[in-house]
Amino acid sequence: DAKTTQPPSMDCAEGRAANLPCNHSTISGNEYVYWYRQIHSQGPQYIIHGLKNNETNEMASLIITEDRKSSTLILPHATLRDTAVYYCIVRVLIQGAQKLVFGQGTRLTINP
Amino acid sequence: GAVVSQHPSWVICKSGTSVKIECRSLDFQATTMFWYRQFPKQSLMLMATSNEGSKATYEQGVEKDKFLINHASLTLSTLTVTSAHPEDSSFYICSAHQQGYEKLFFGSGTQLSVL
Numbered sequence: 001d002a003k004t005t006q007p008p009s010m011d012c013a014e015g016r017a018a019n020l021p022c023n024h025s026t027i028s029g030n031e032y033v034y035w036y037r038q039i040h041s042q043g044p045q046y047i048i049h050g051l052k053n054n055e056t057n058e059m060a061s062l063i064i065t066e067d068r069k070s071s072t073l074i075l076p077h078a079t080l081r082d083t084a085v086y087y088c089i090v091r092v093l094i095q096g097a098q099k100l101v102f103g104q105g106t107r108l109t110i111n112p
Numbered sequence: 113g114a115v116v117s118q119h120p121s122w123v124i125c126k127s128g129t130s131v132k133i134e135c136r137s138l139d140f141q142a143t144t145m146f147w148y149r150q151f152p153k154q155s156l157m158l159m160a161t162s163n164e165g166s167k168a169t170y171e172q173g174v175e176k177d178k179f180l181i182n183h184a185s186l187t188l189s190t191l192t193v194t195s196a197h198p199e200d201s202s203f204y205i206c207s208a209h210q211q212g213y214e215k216l217f218f219g220s221g222t223q224l225s226v227l
Contacts, residue, residue, distance in 0.1 A: 032214060043118070043205050043218035044156070087155070099146065100207070100216055102156040 003027065003090040009107040018075040020106050022088030025069040032091050033064060034100065035073045037084040044087065047073065078110045115139060116208045118219030125196055126227055133191045133222045135206030141186035142208035146216070147179075150203040162189040196226040 005023045012018040024033060032051050036044040048055055048062045050071070055062045061074040075082055087105040091098050115138040125131050135145055143164050148156040160181055161169045168181035178200075180192040189208075193200055207218045 034215065036218075038156075041203070041221065041223065043116075043207075043220045046215050046217070049215060098209075099158060099161065101158055102148075104155050 003092065003101070004088045004103045006086075006088050006103060006106045008104065009109070011109050011111055012075075012078050014080060014110050014112050015077055018078040018082065018108060018110070020073040020075075020086050020088070020108065021070065022072070023070045024088070024090050027068050027090050029068075033062070033068075033071050034089045034091060035060070035062065035086065036089065036100075037082075037086045038105075039084045047086075080110050080112065082108065083110045084108060116142075116206065116217045116219040118206055118222055120222060121220065122223040122225070124225045124227065127197055128195055130192055130194045131196055131224060133193075133204055133206070133224075135189045135191070135208065135219050137187045137208045137210070137217070140208075140210040142189075143186065143211055144209040145183060145189040146207045146209075147181065147189075147191050148205045148207070150205060150221075156205060159191075193224065196224070198226045200224065201226045 003026055032049050034049040035047040038044045048060050050062045050064050064071045085105040085107050087102050089100050092101050117136045117138050119134045145162040147159045149159055150156045158171050159174045162181045162183040164183045164186050170176045183189040203221050203223050205221045207216045209216055
């Protein structure tokens, strides 16, 4: 079972920052938080991941709360091409194997 | 960056036939690959973990005799849907783990339609 909860959908205006929340209250100390997105009929695209500290790359920023029970993905200047389903995932250790178990994700719509 | 190639992108087959889907890591060695399936408007569901040189590990409820997985080399895993039926129609996606790196790389997916 996925260990994260996300709002099912969000809207954001083009050019604005899109802030996507994620709750992972049962996360363990050594589990990473990953964000992927999926555009219709394509494979998931890696965005960013983090453990404790905030992270930033060319695509987005990841803000993780101090207690690590939630995080926020920030797309600083959303464009129409950022419309996608965004998945927040905690890497799960199952039977000795690290796996990415997907939850339902947030369908983000960027409006012109 | 690392690339995972999945082939074919789409396939249409008759009920009762078998279909093979390939997943290749193009510029890295993947000791572990994962296979997912996705129905319309739903999330990805993990089917199995493919380990190079050993038997795949299947998730609960996934029939191993129905979905044959072979991971014969460090760059190739295959999923064969045997005796396909219309209910097997789905989007199948593979991903590969590069040892020493934290992230998984995903293929572009295969849309299977069984008539």
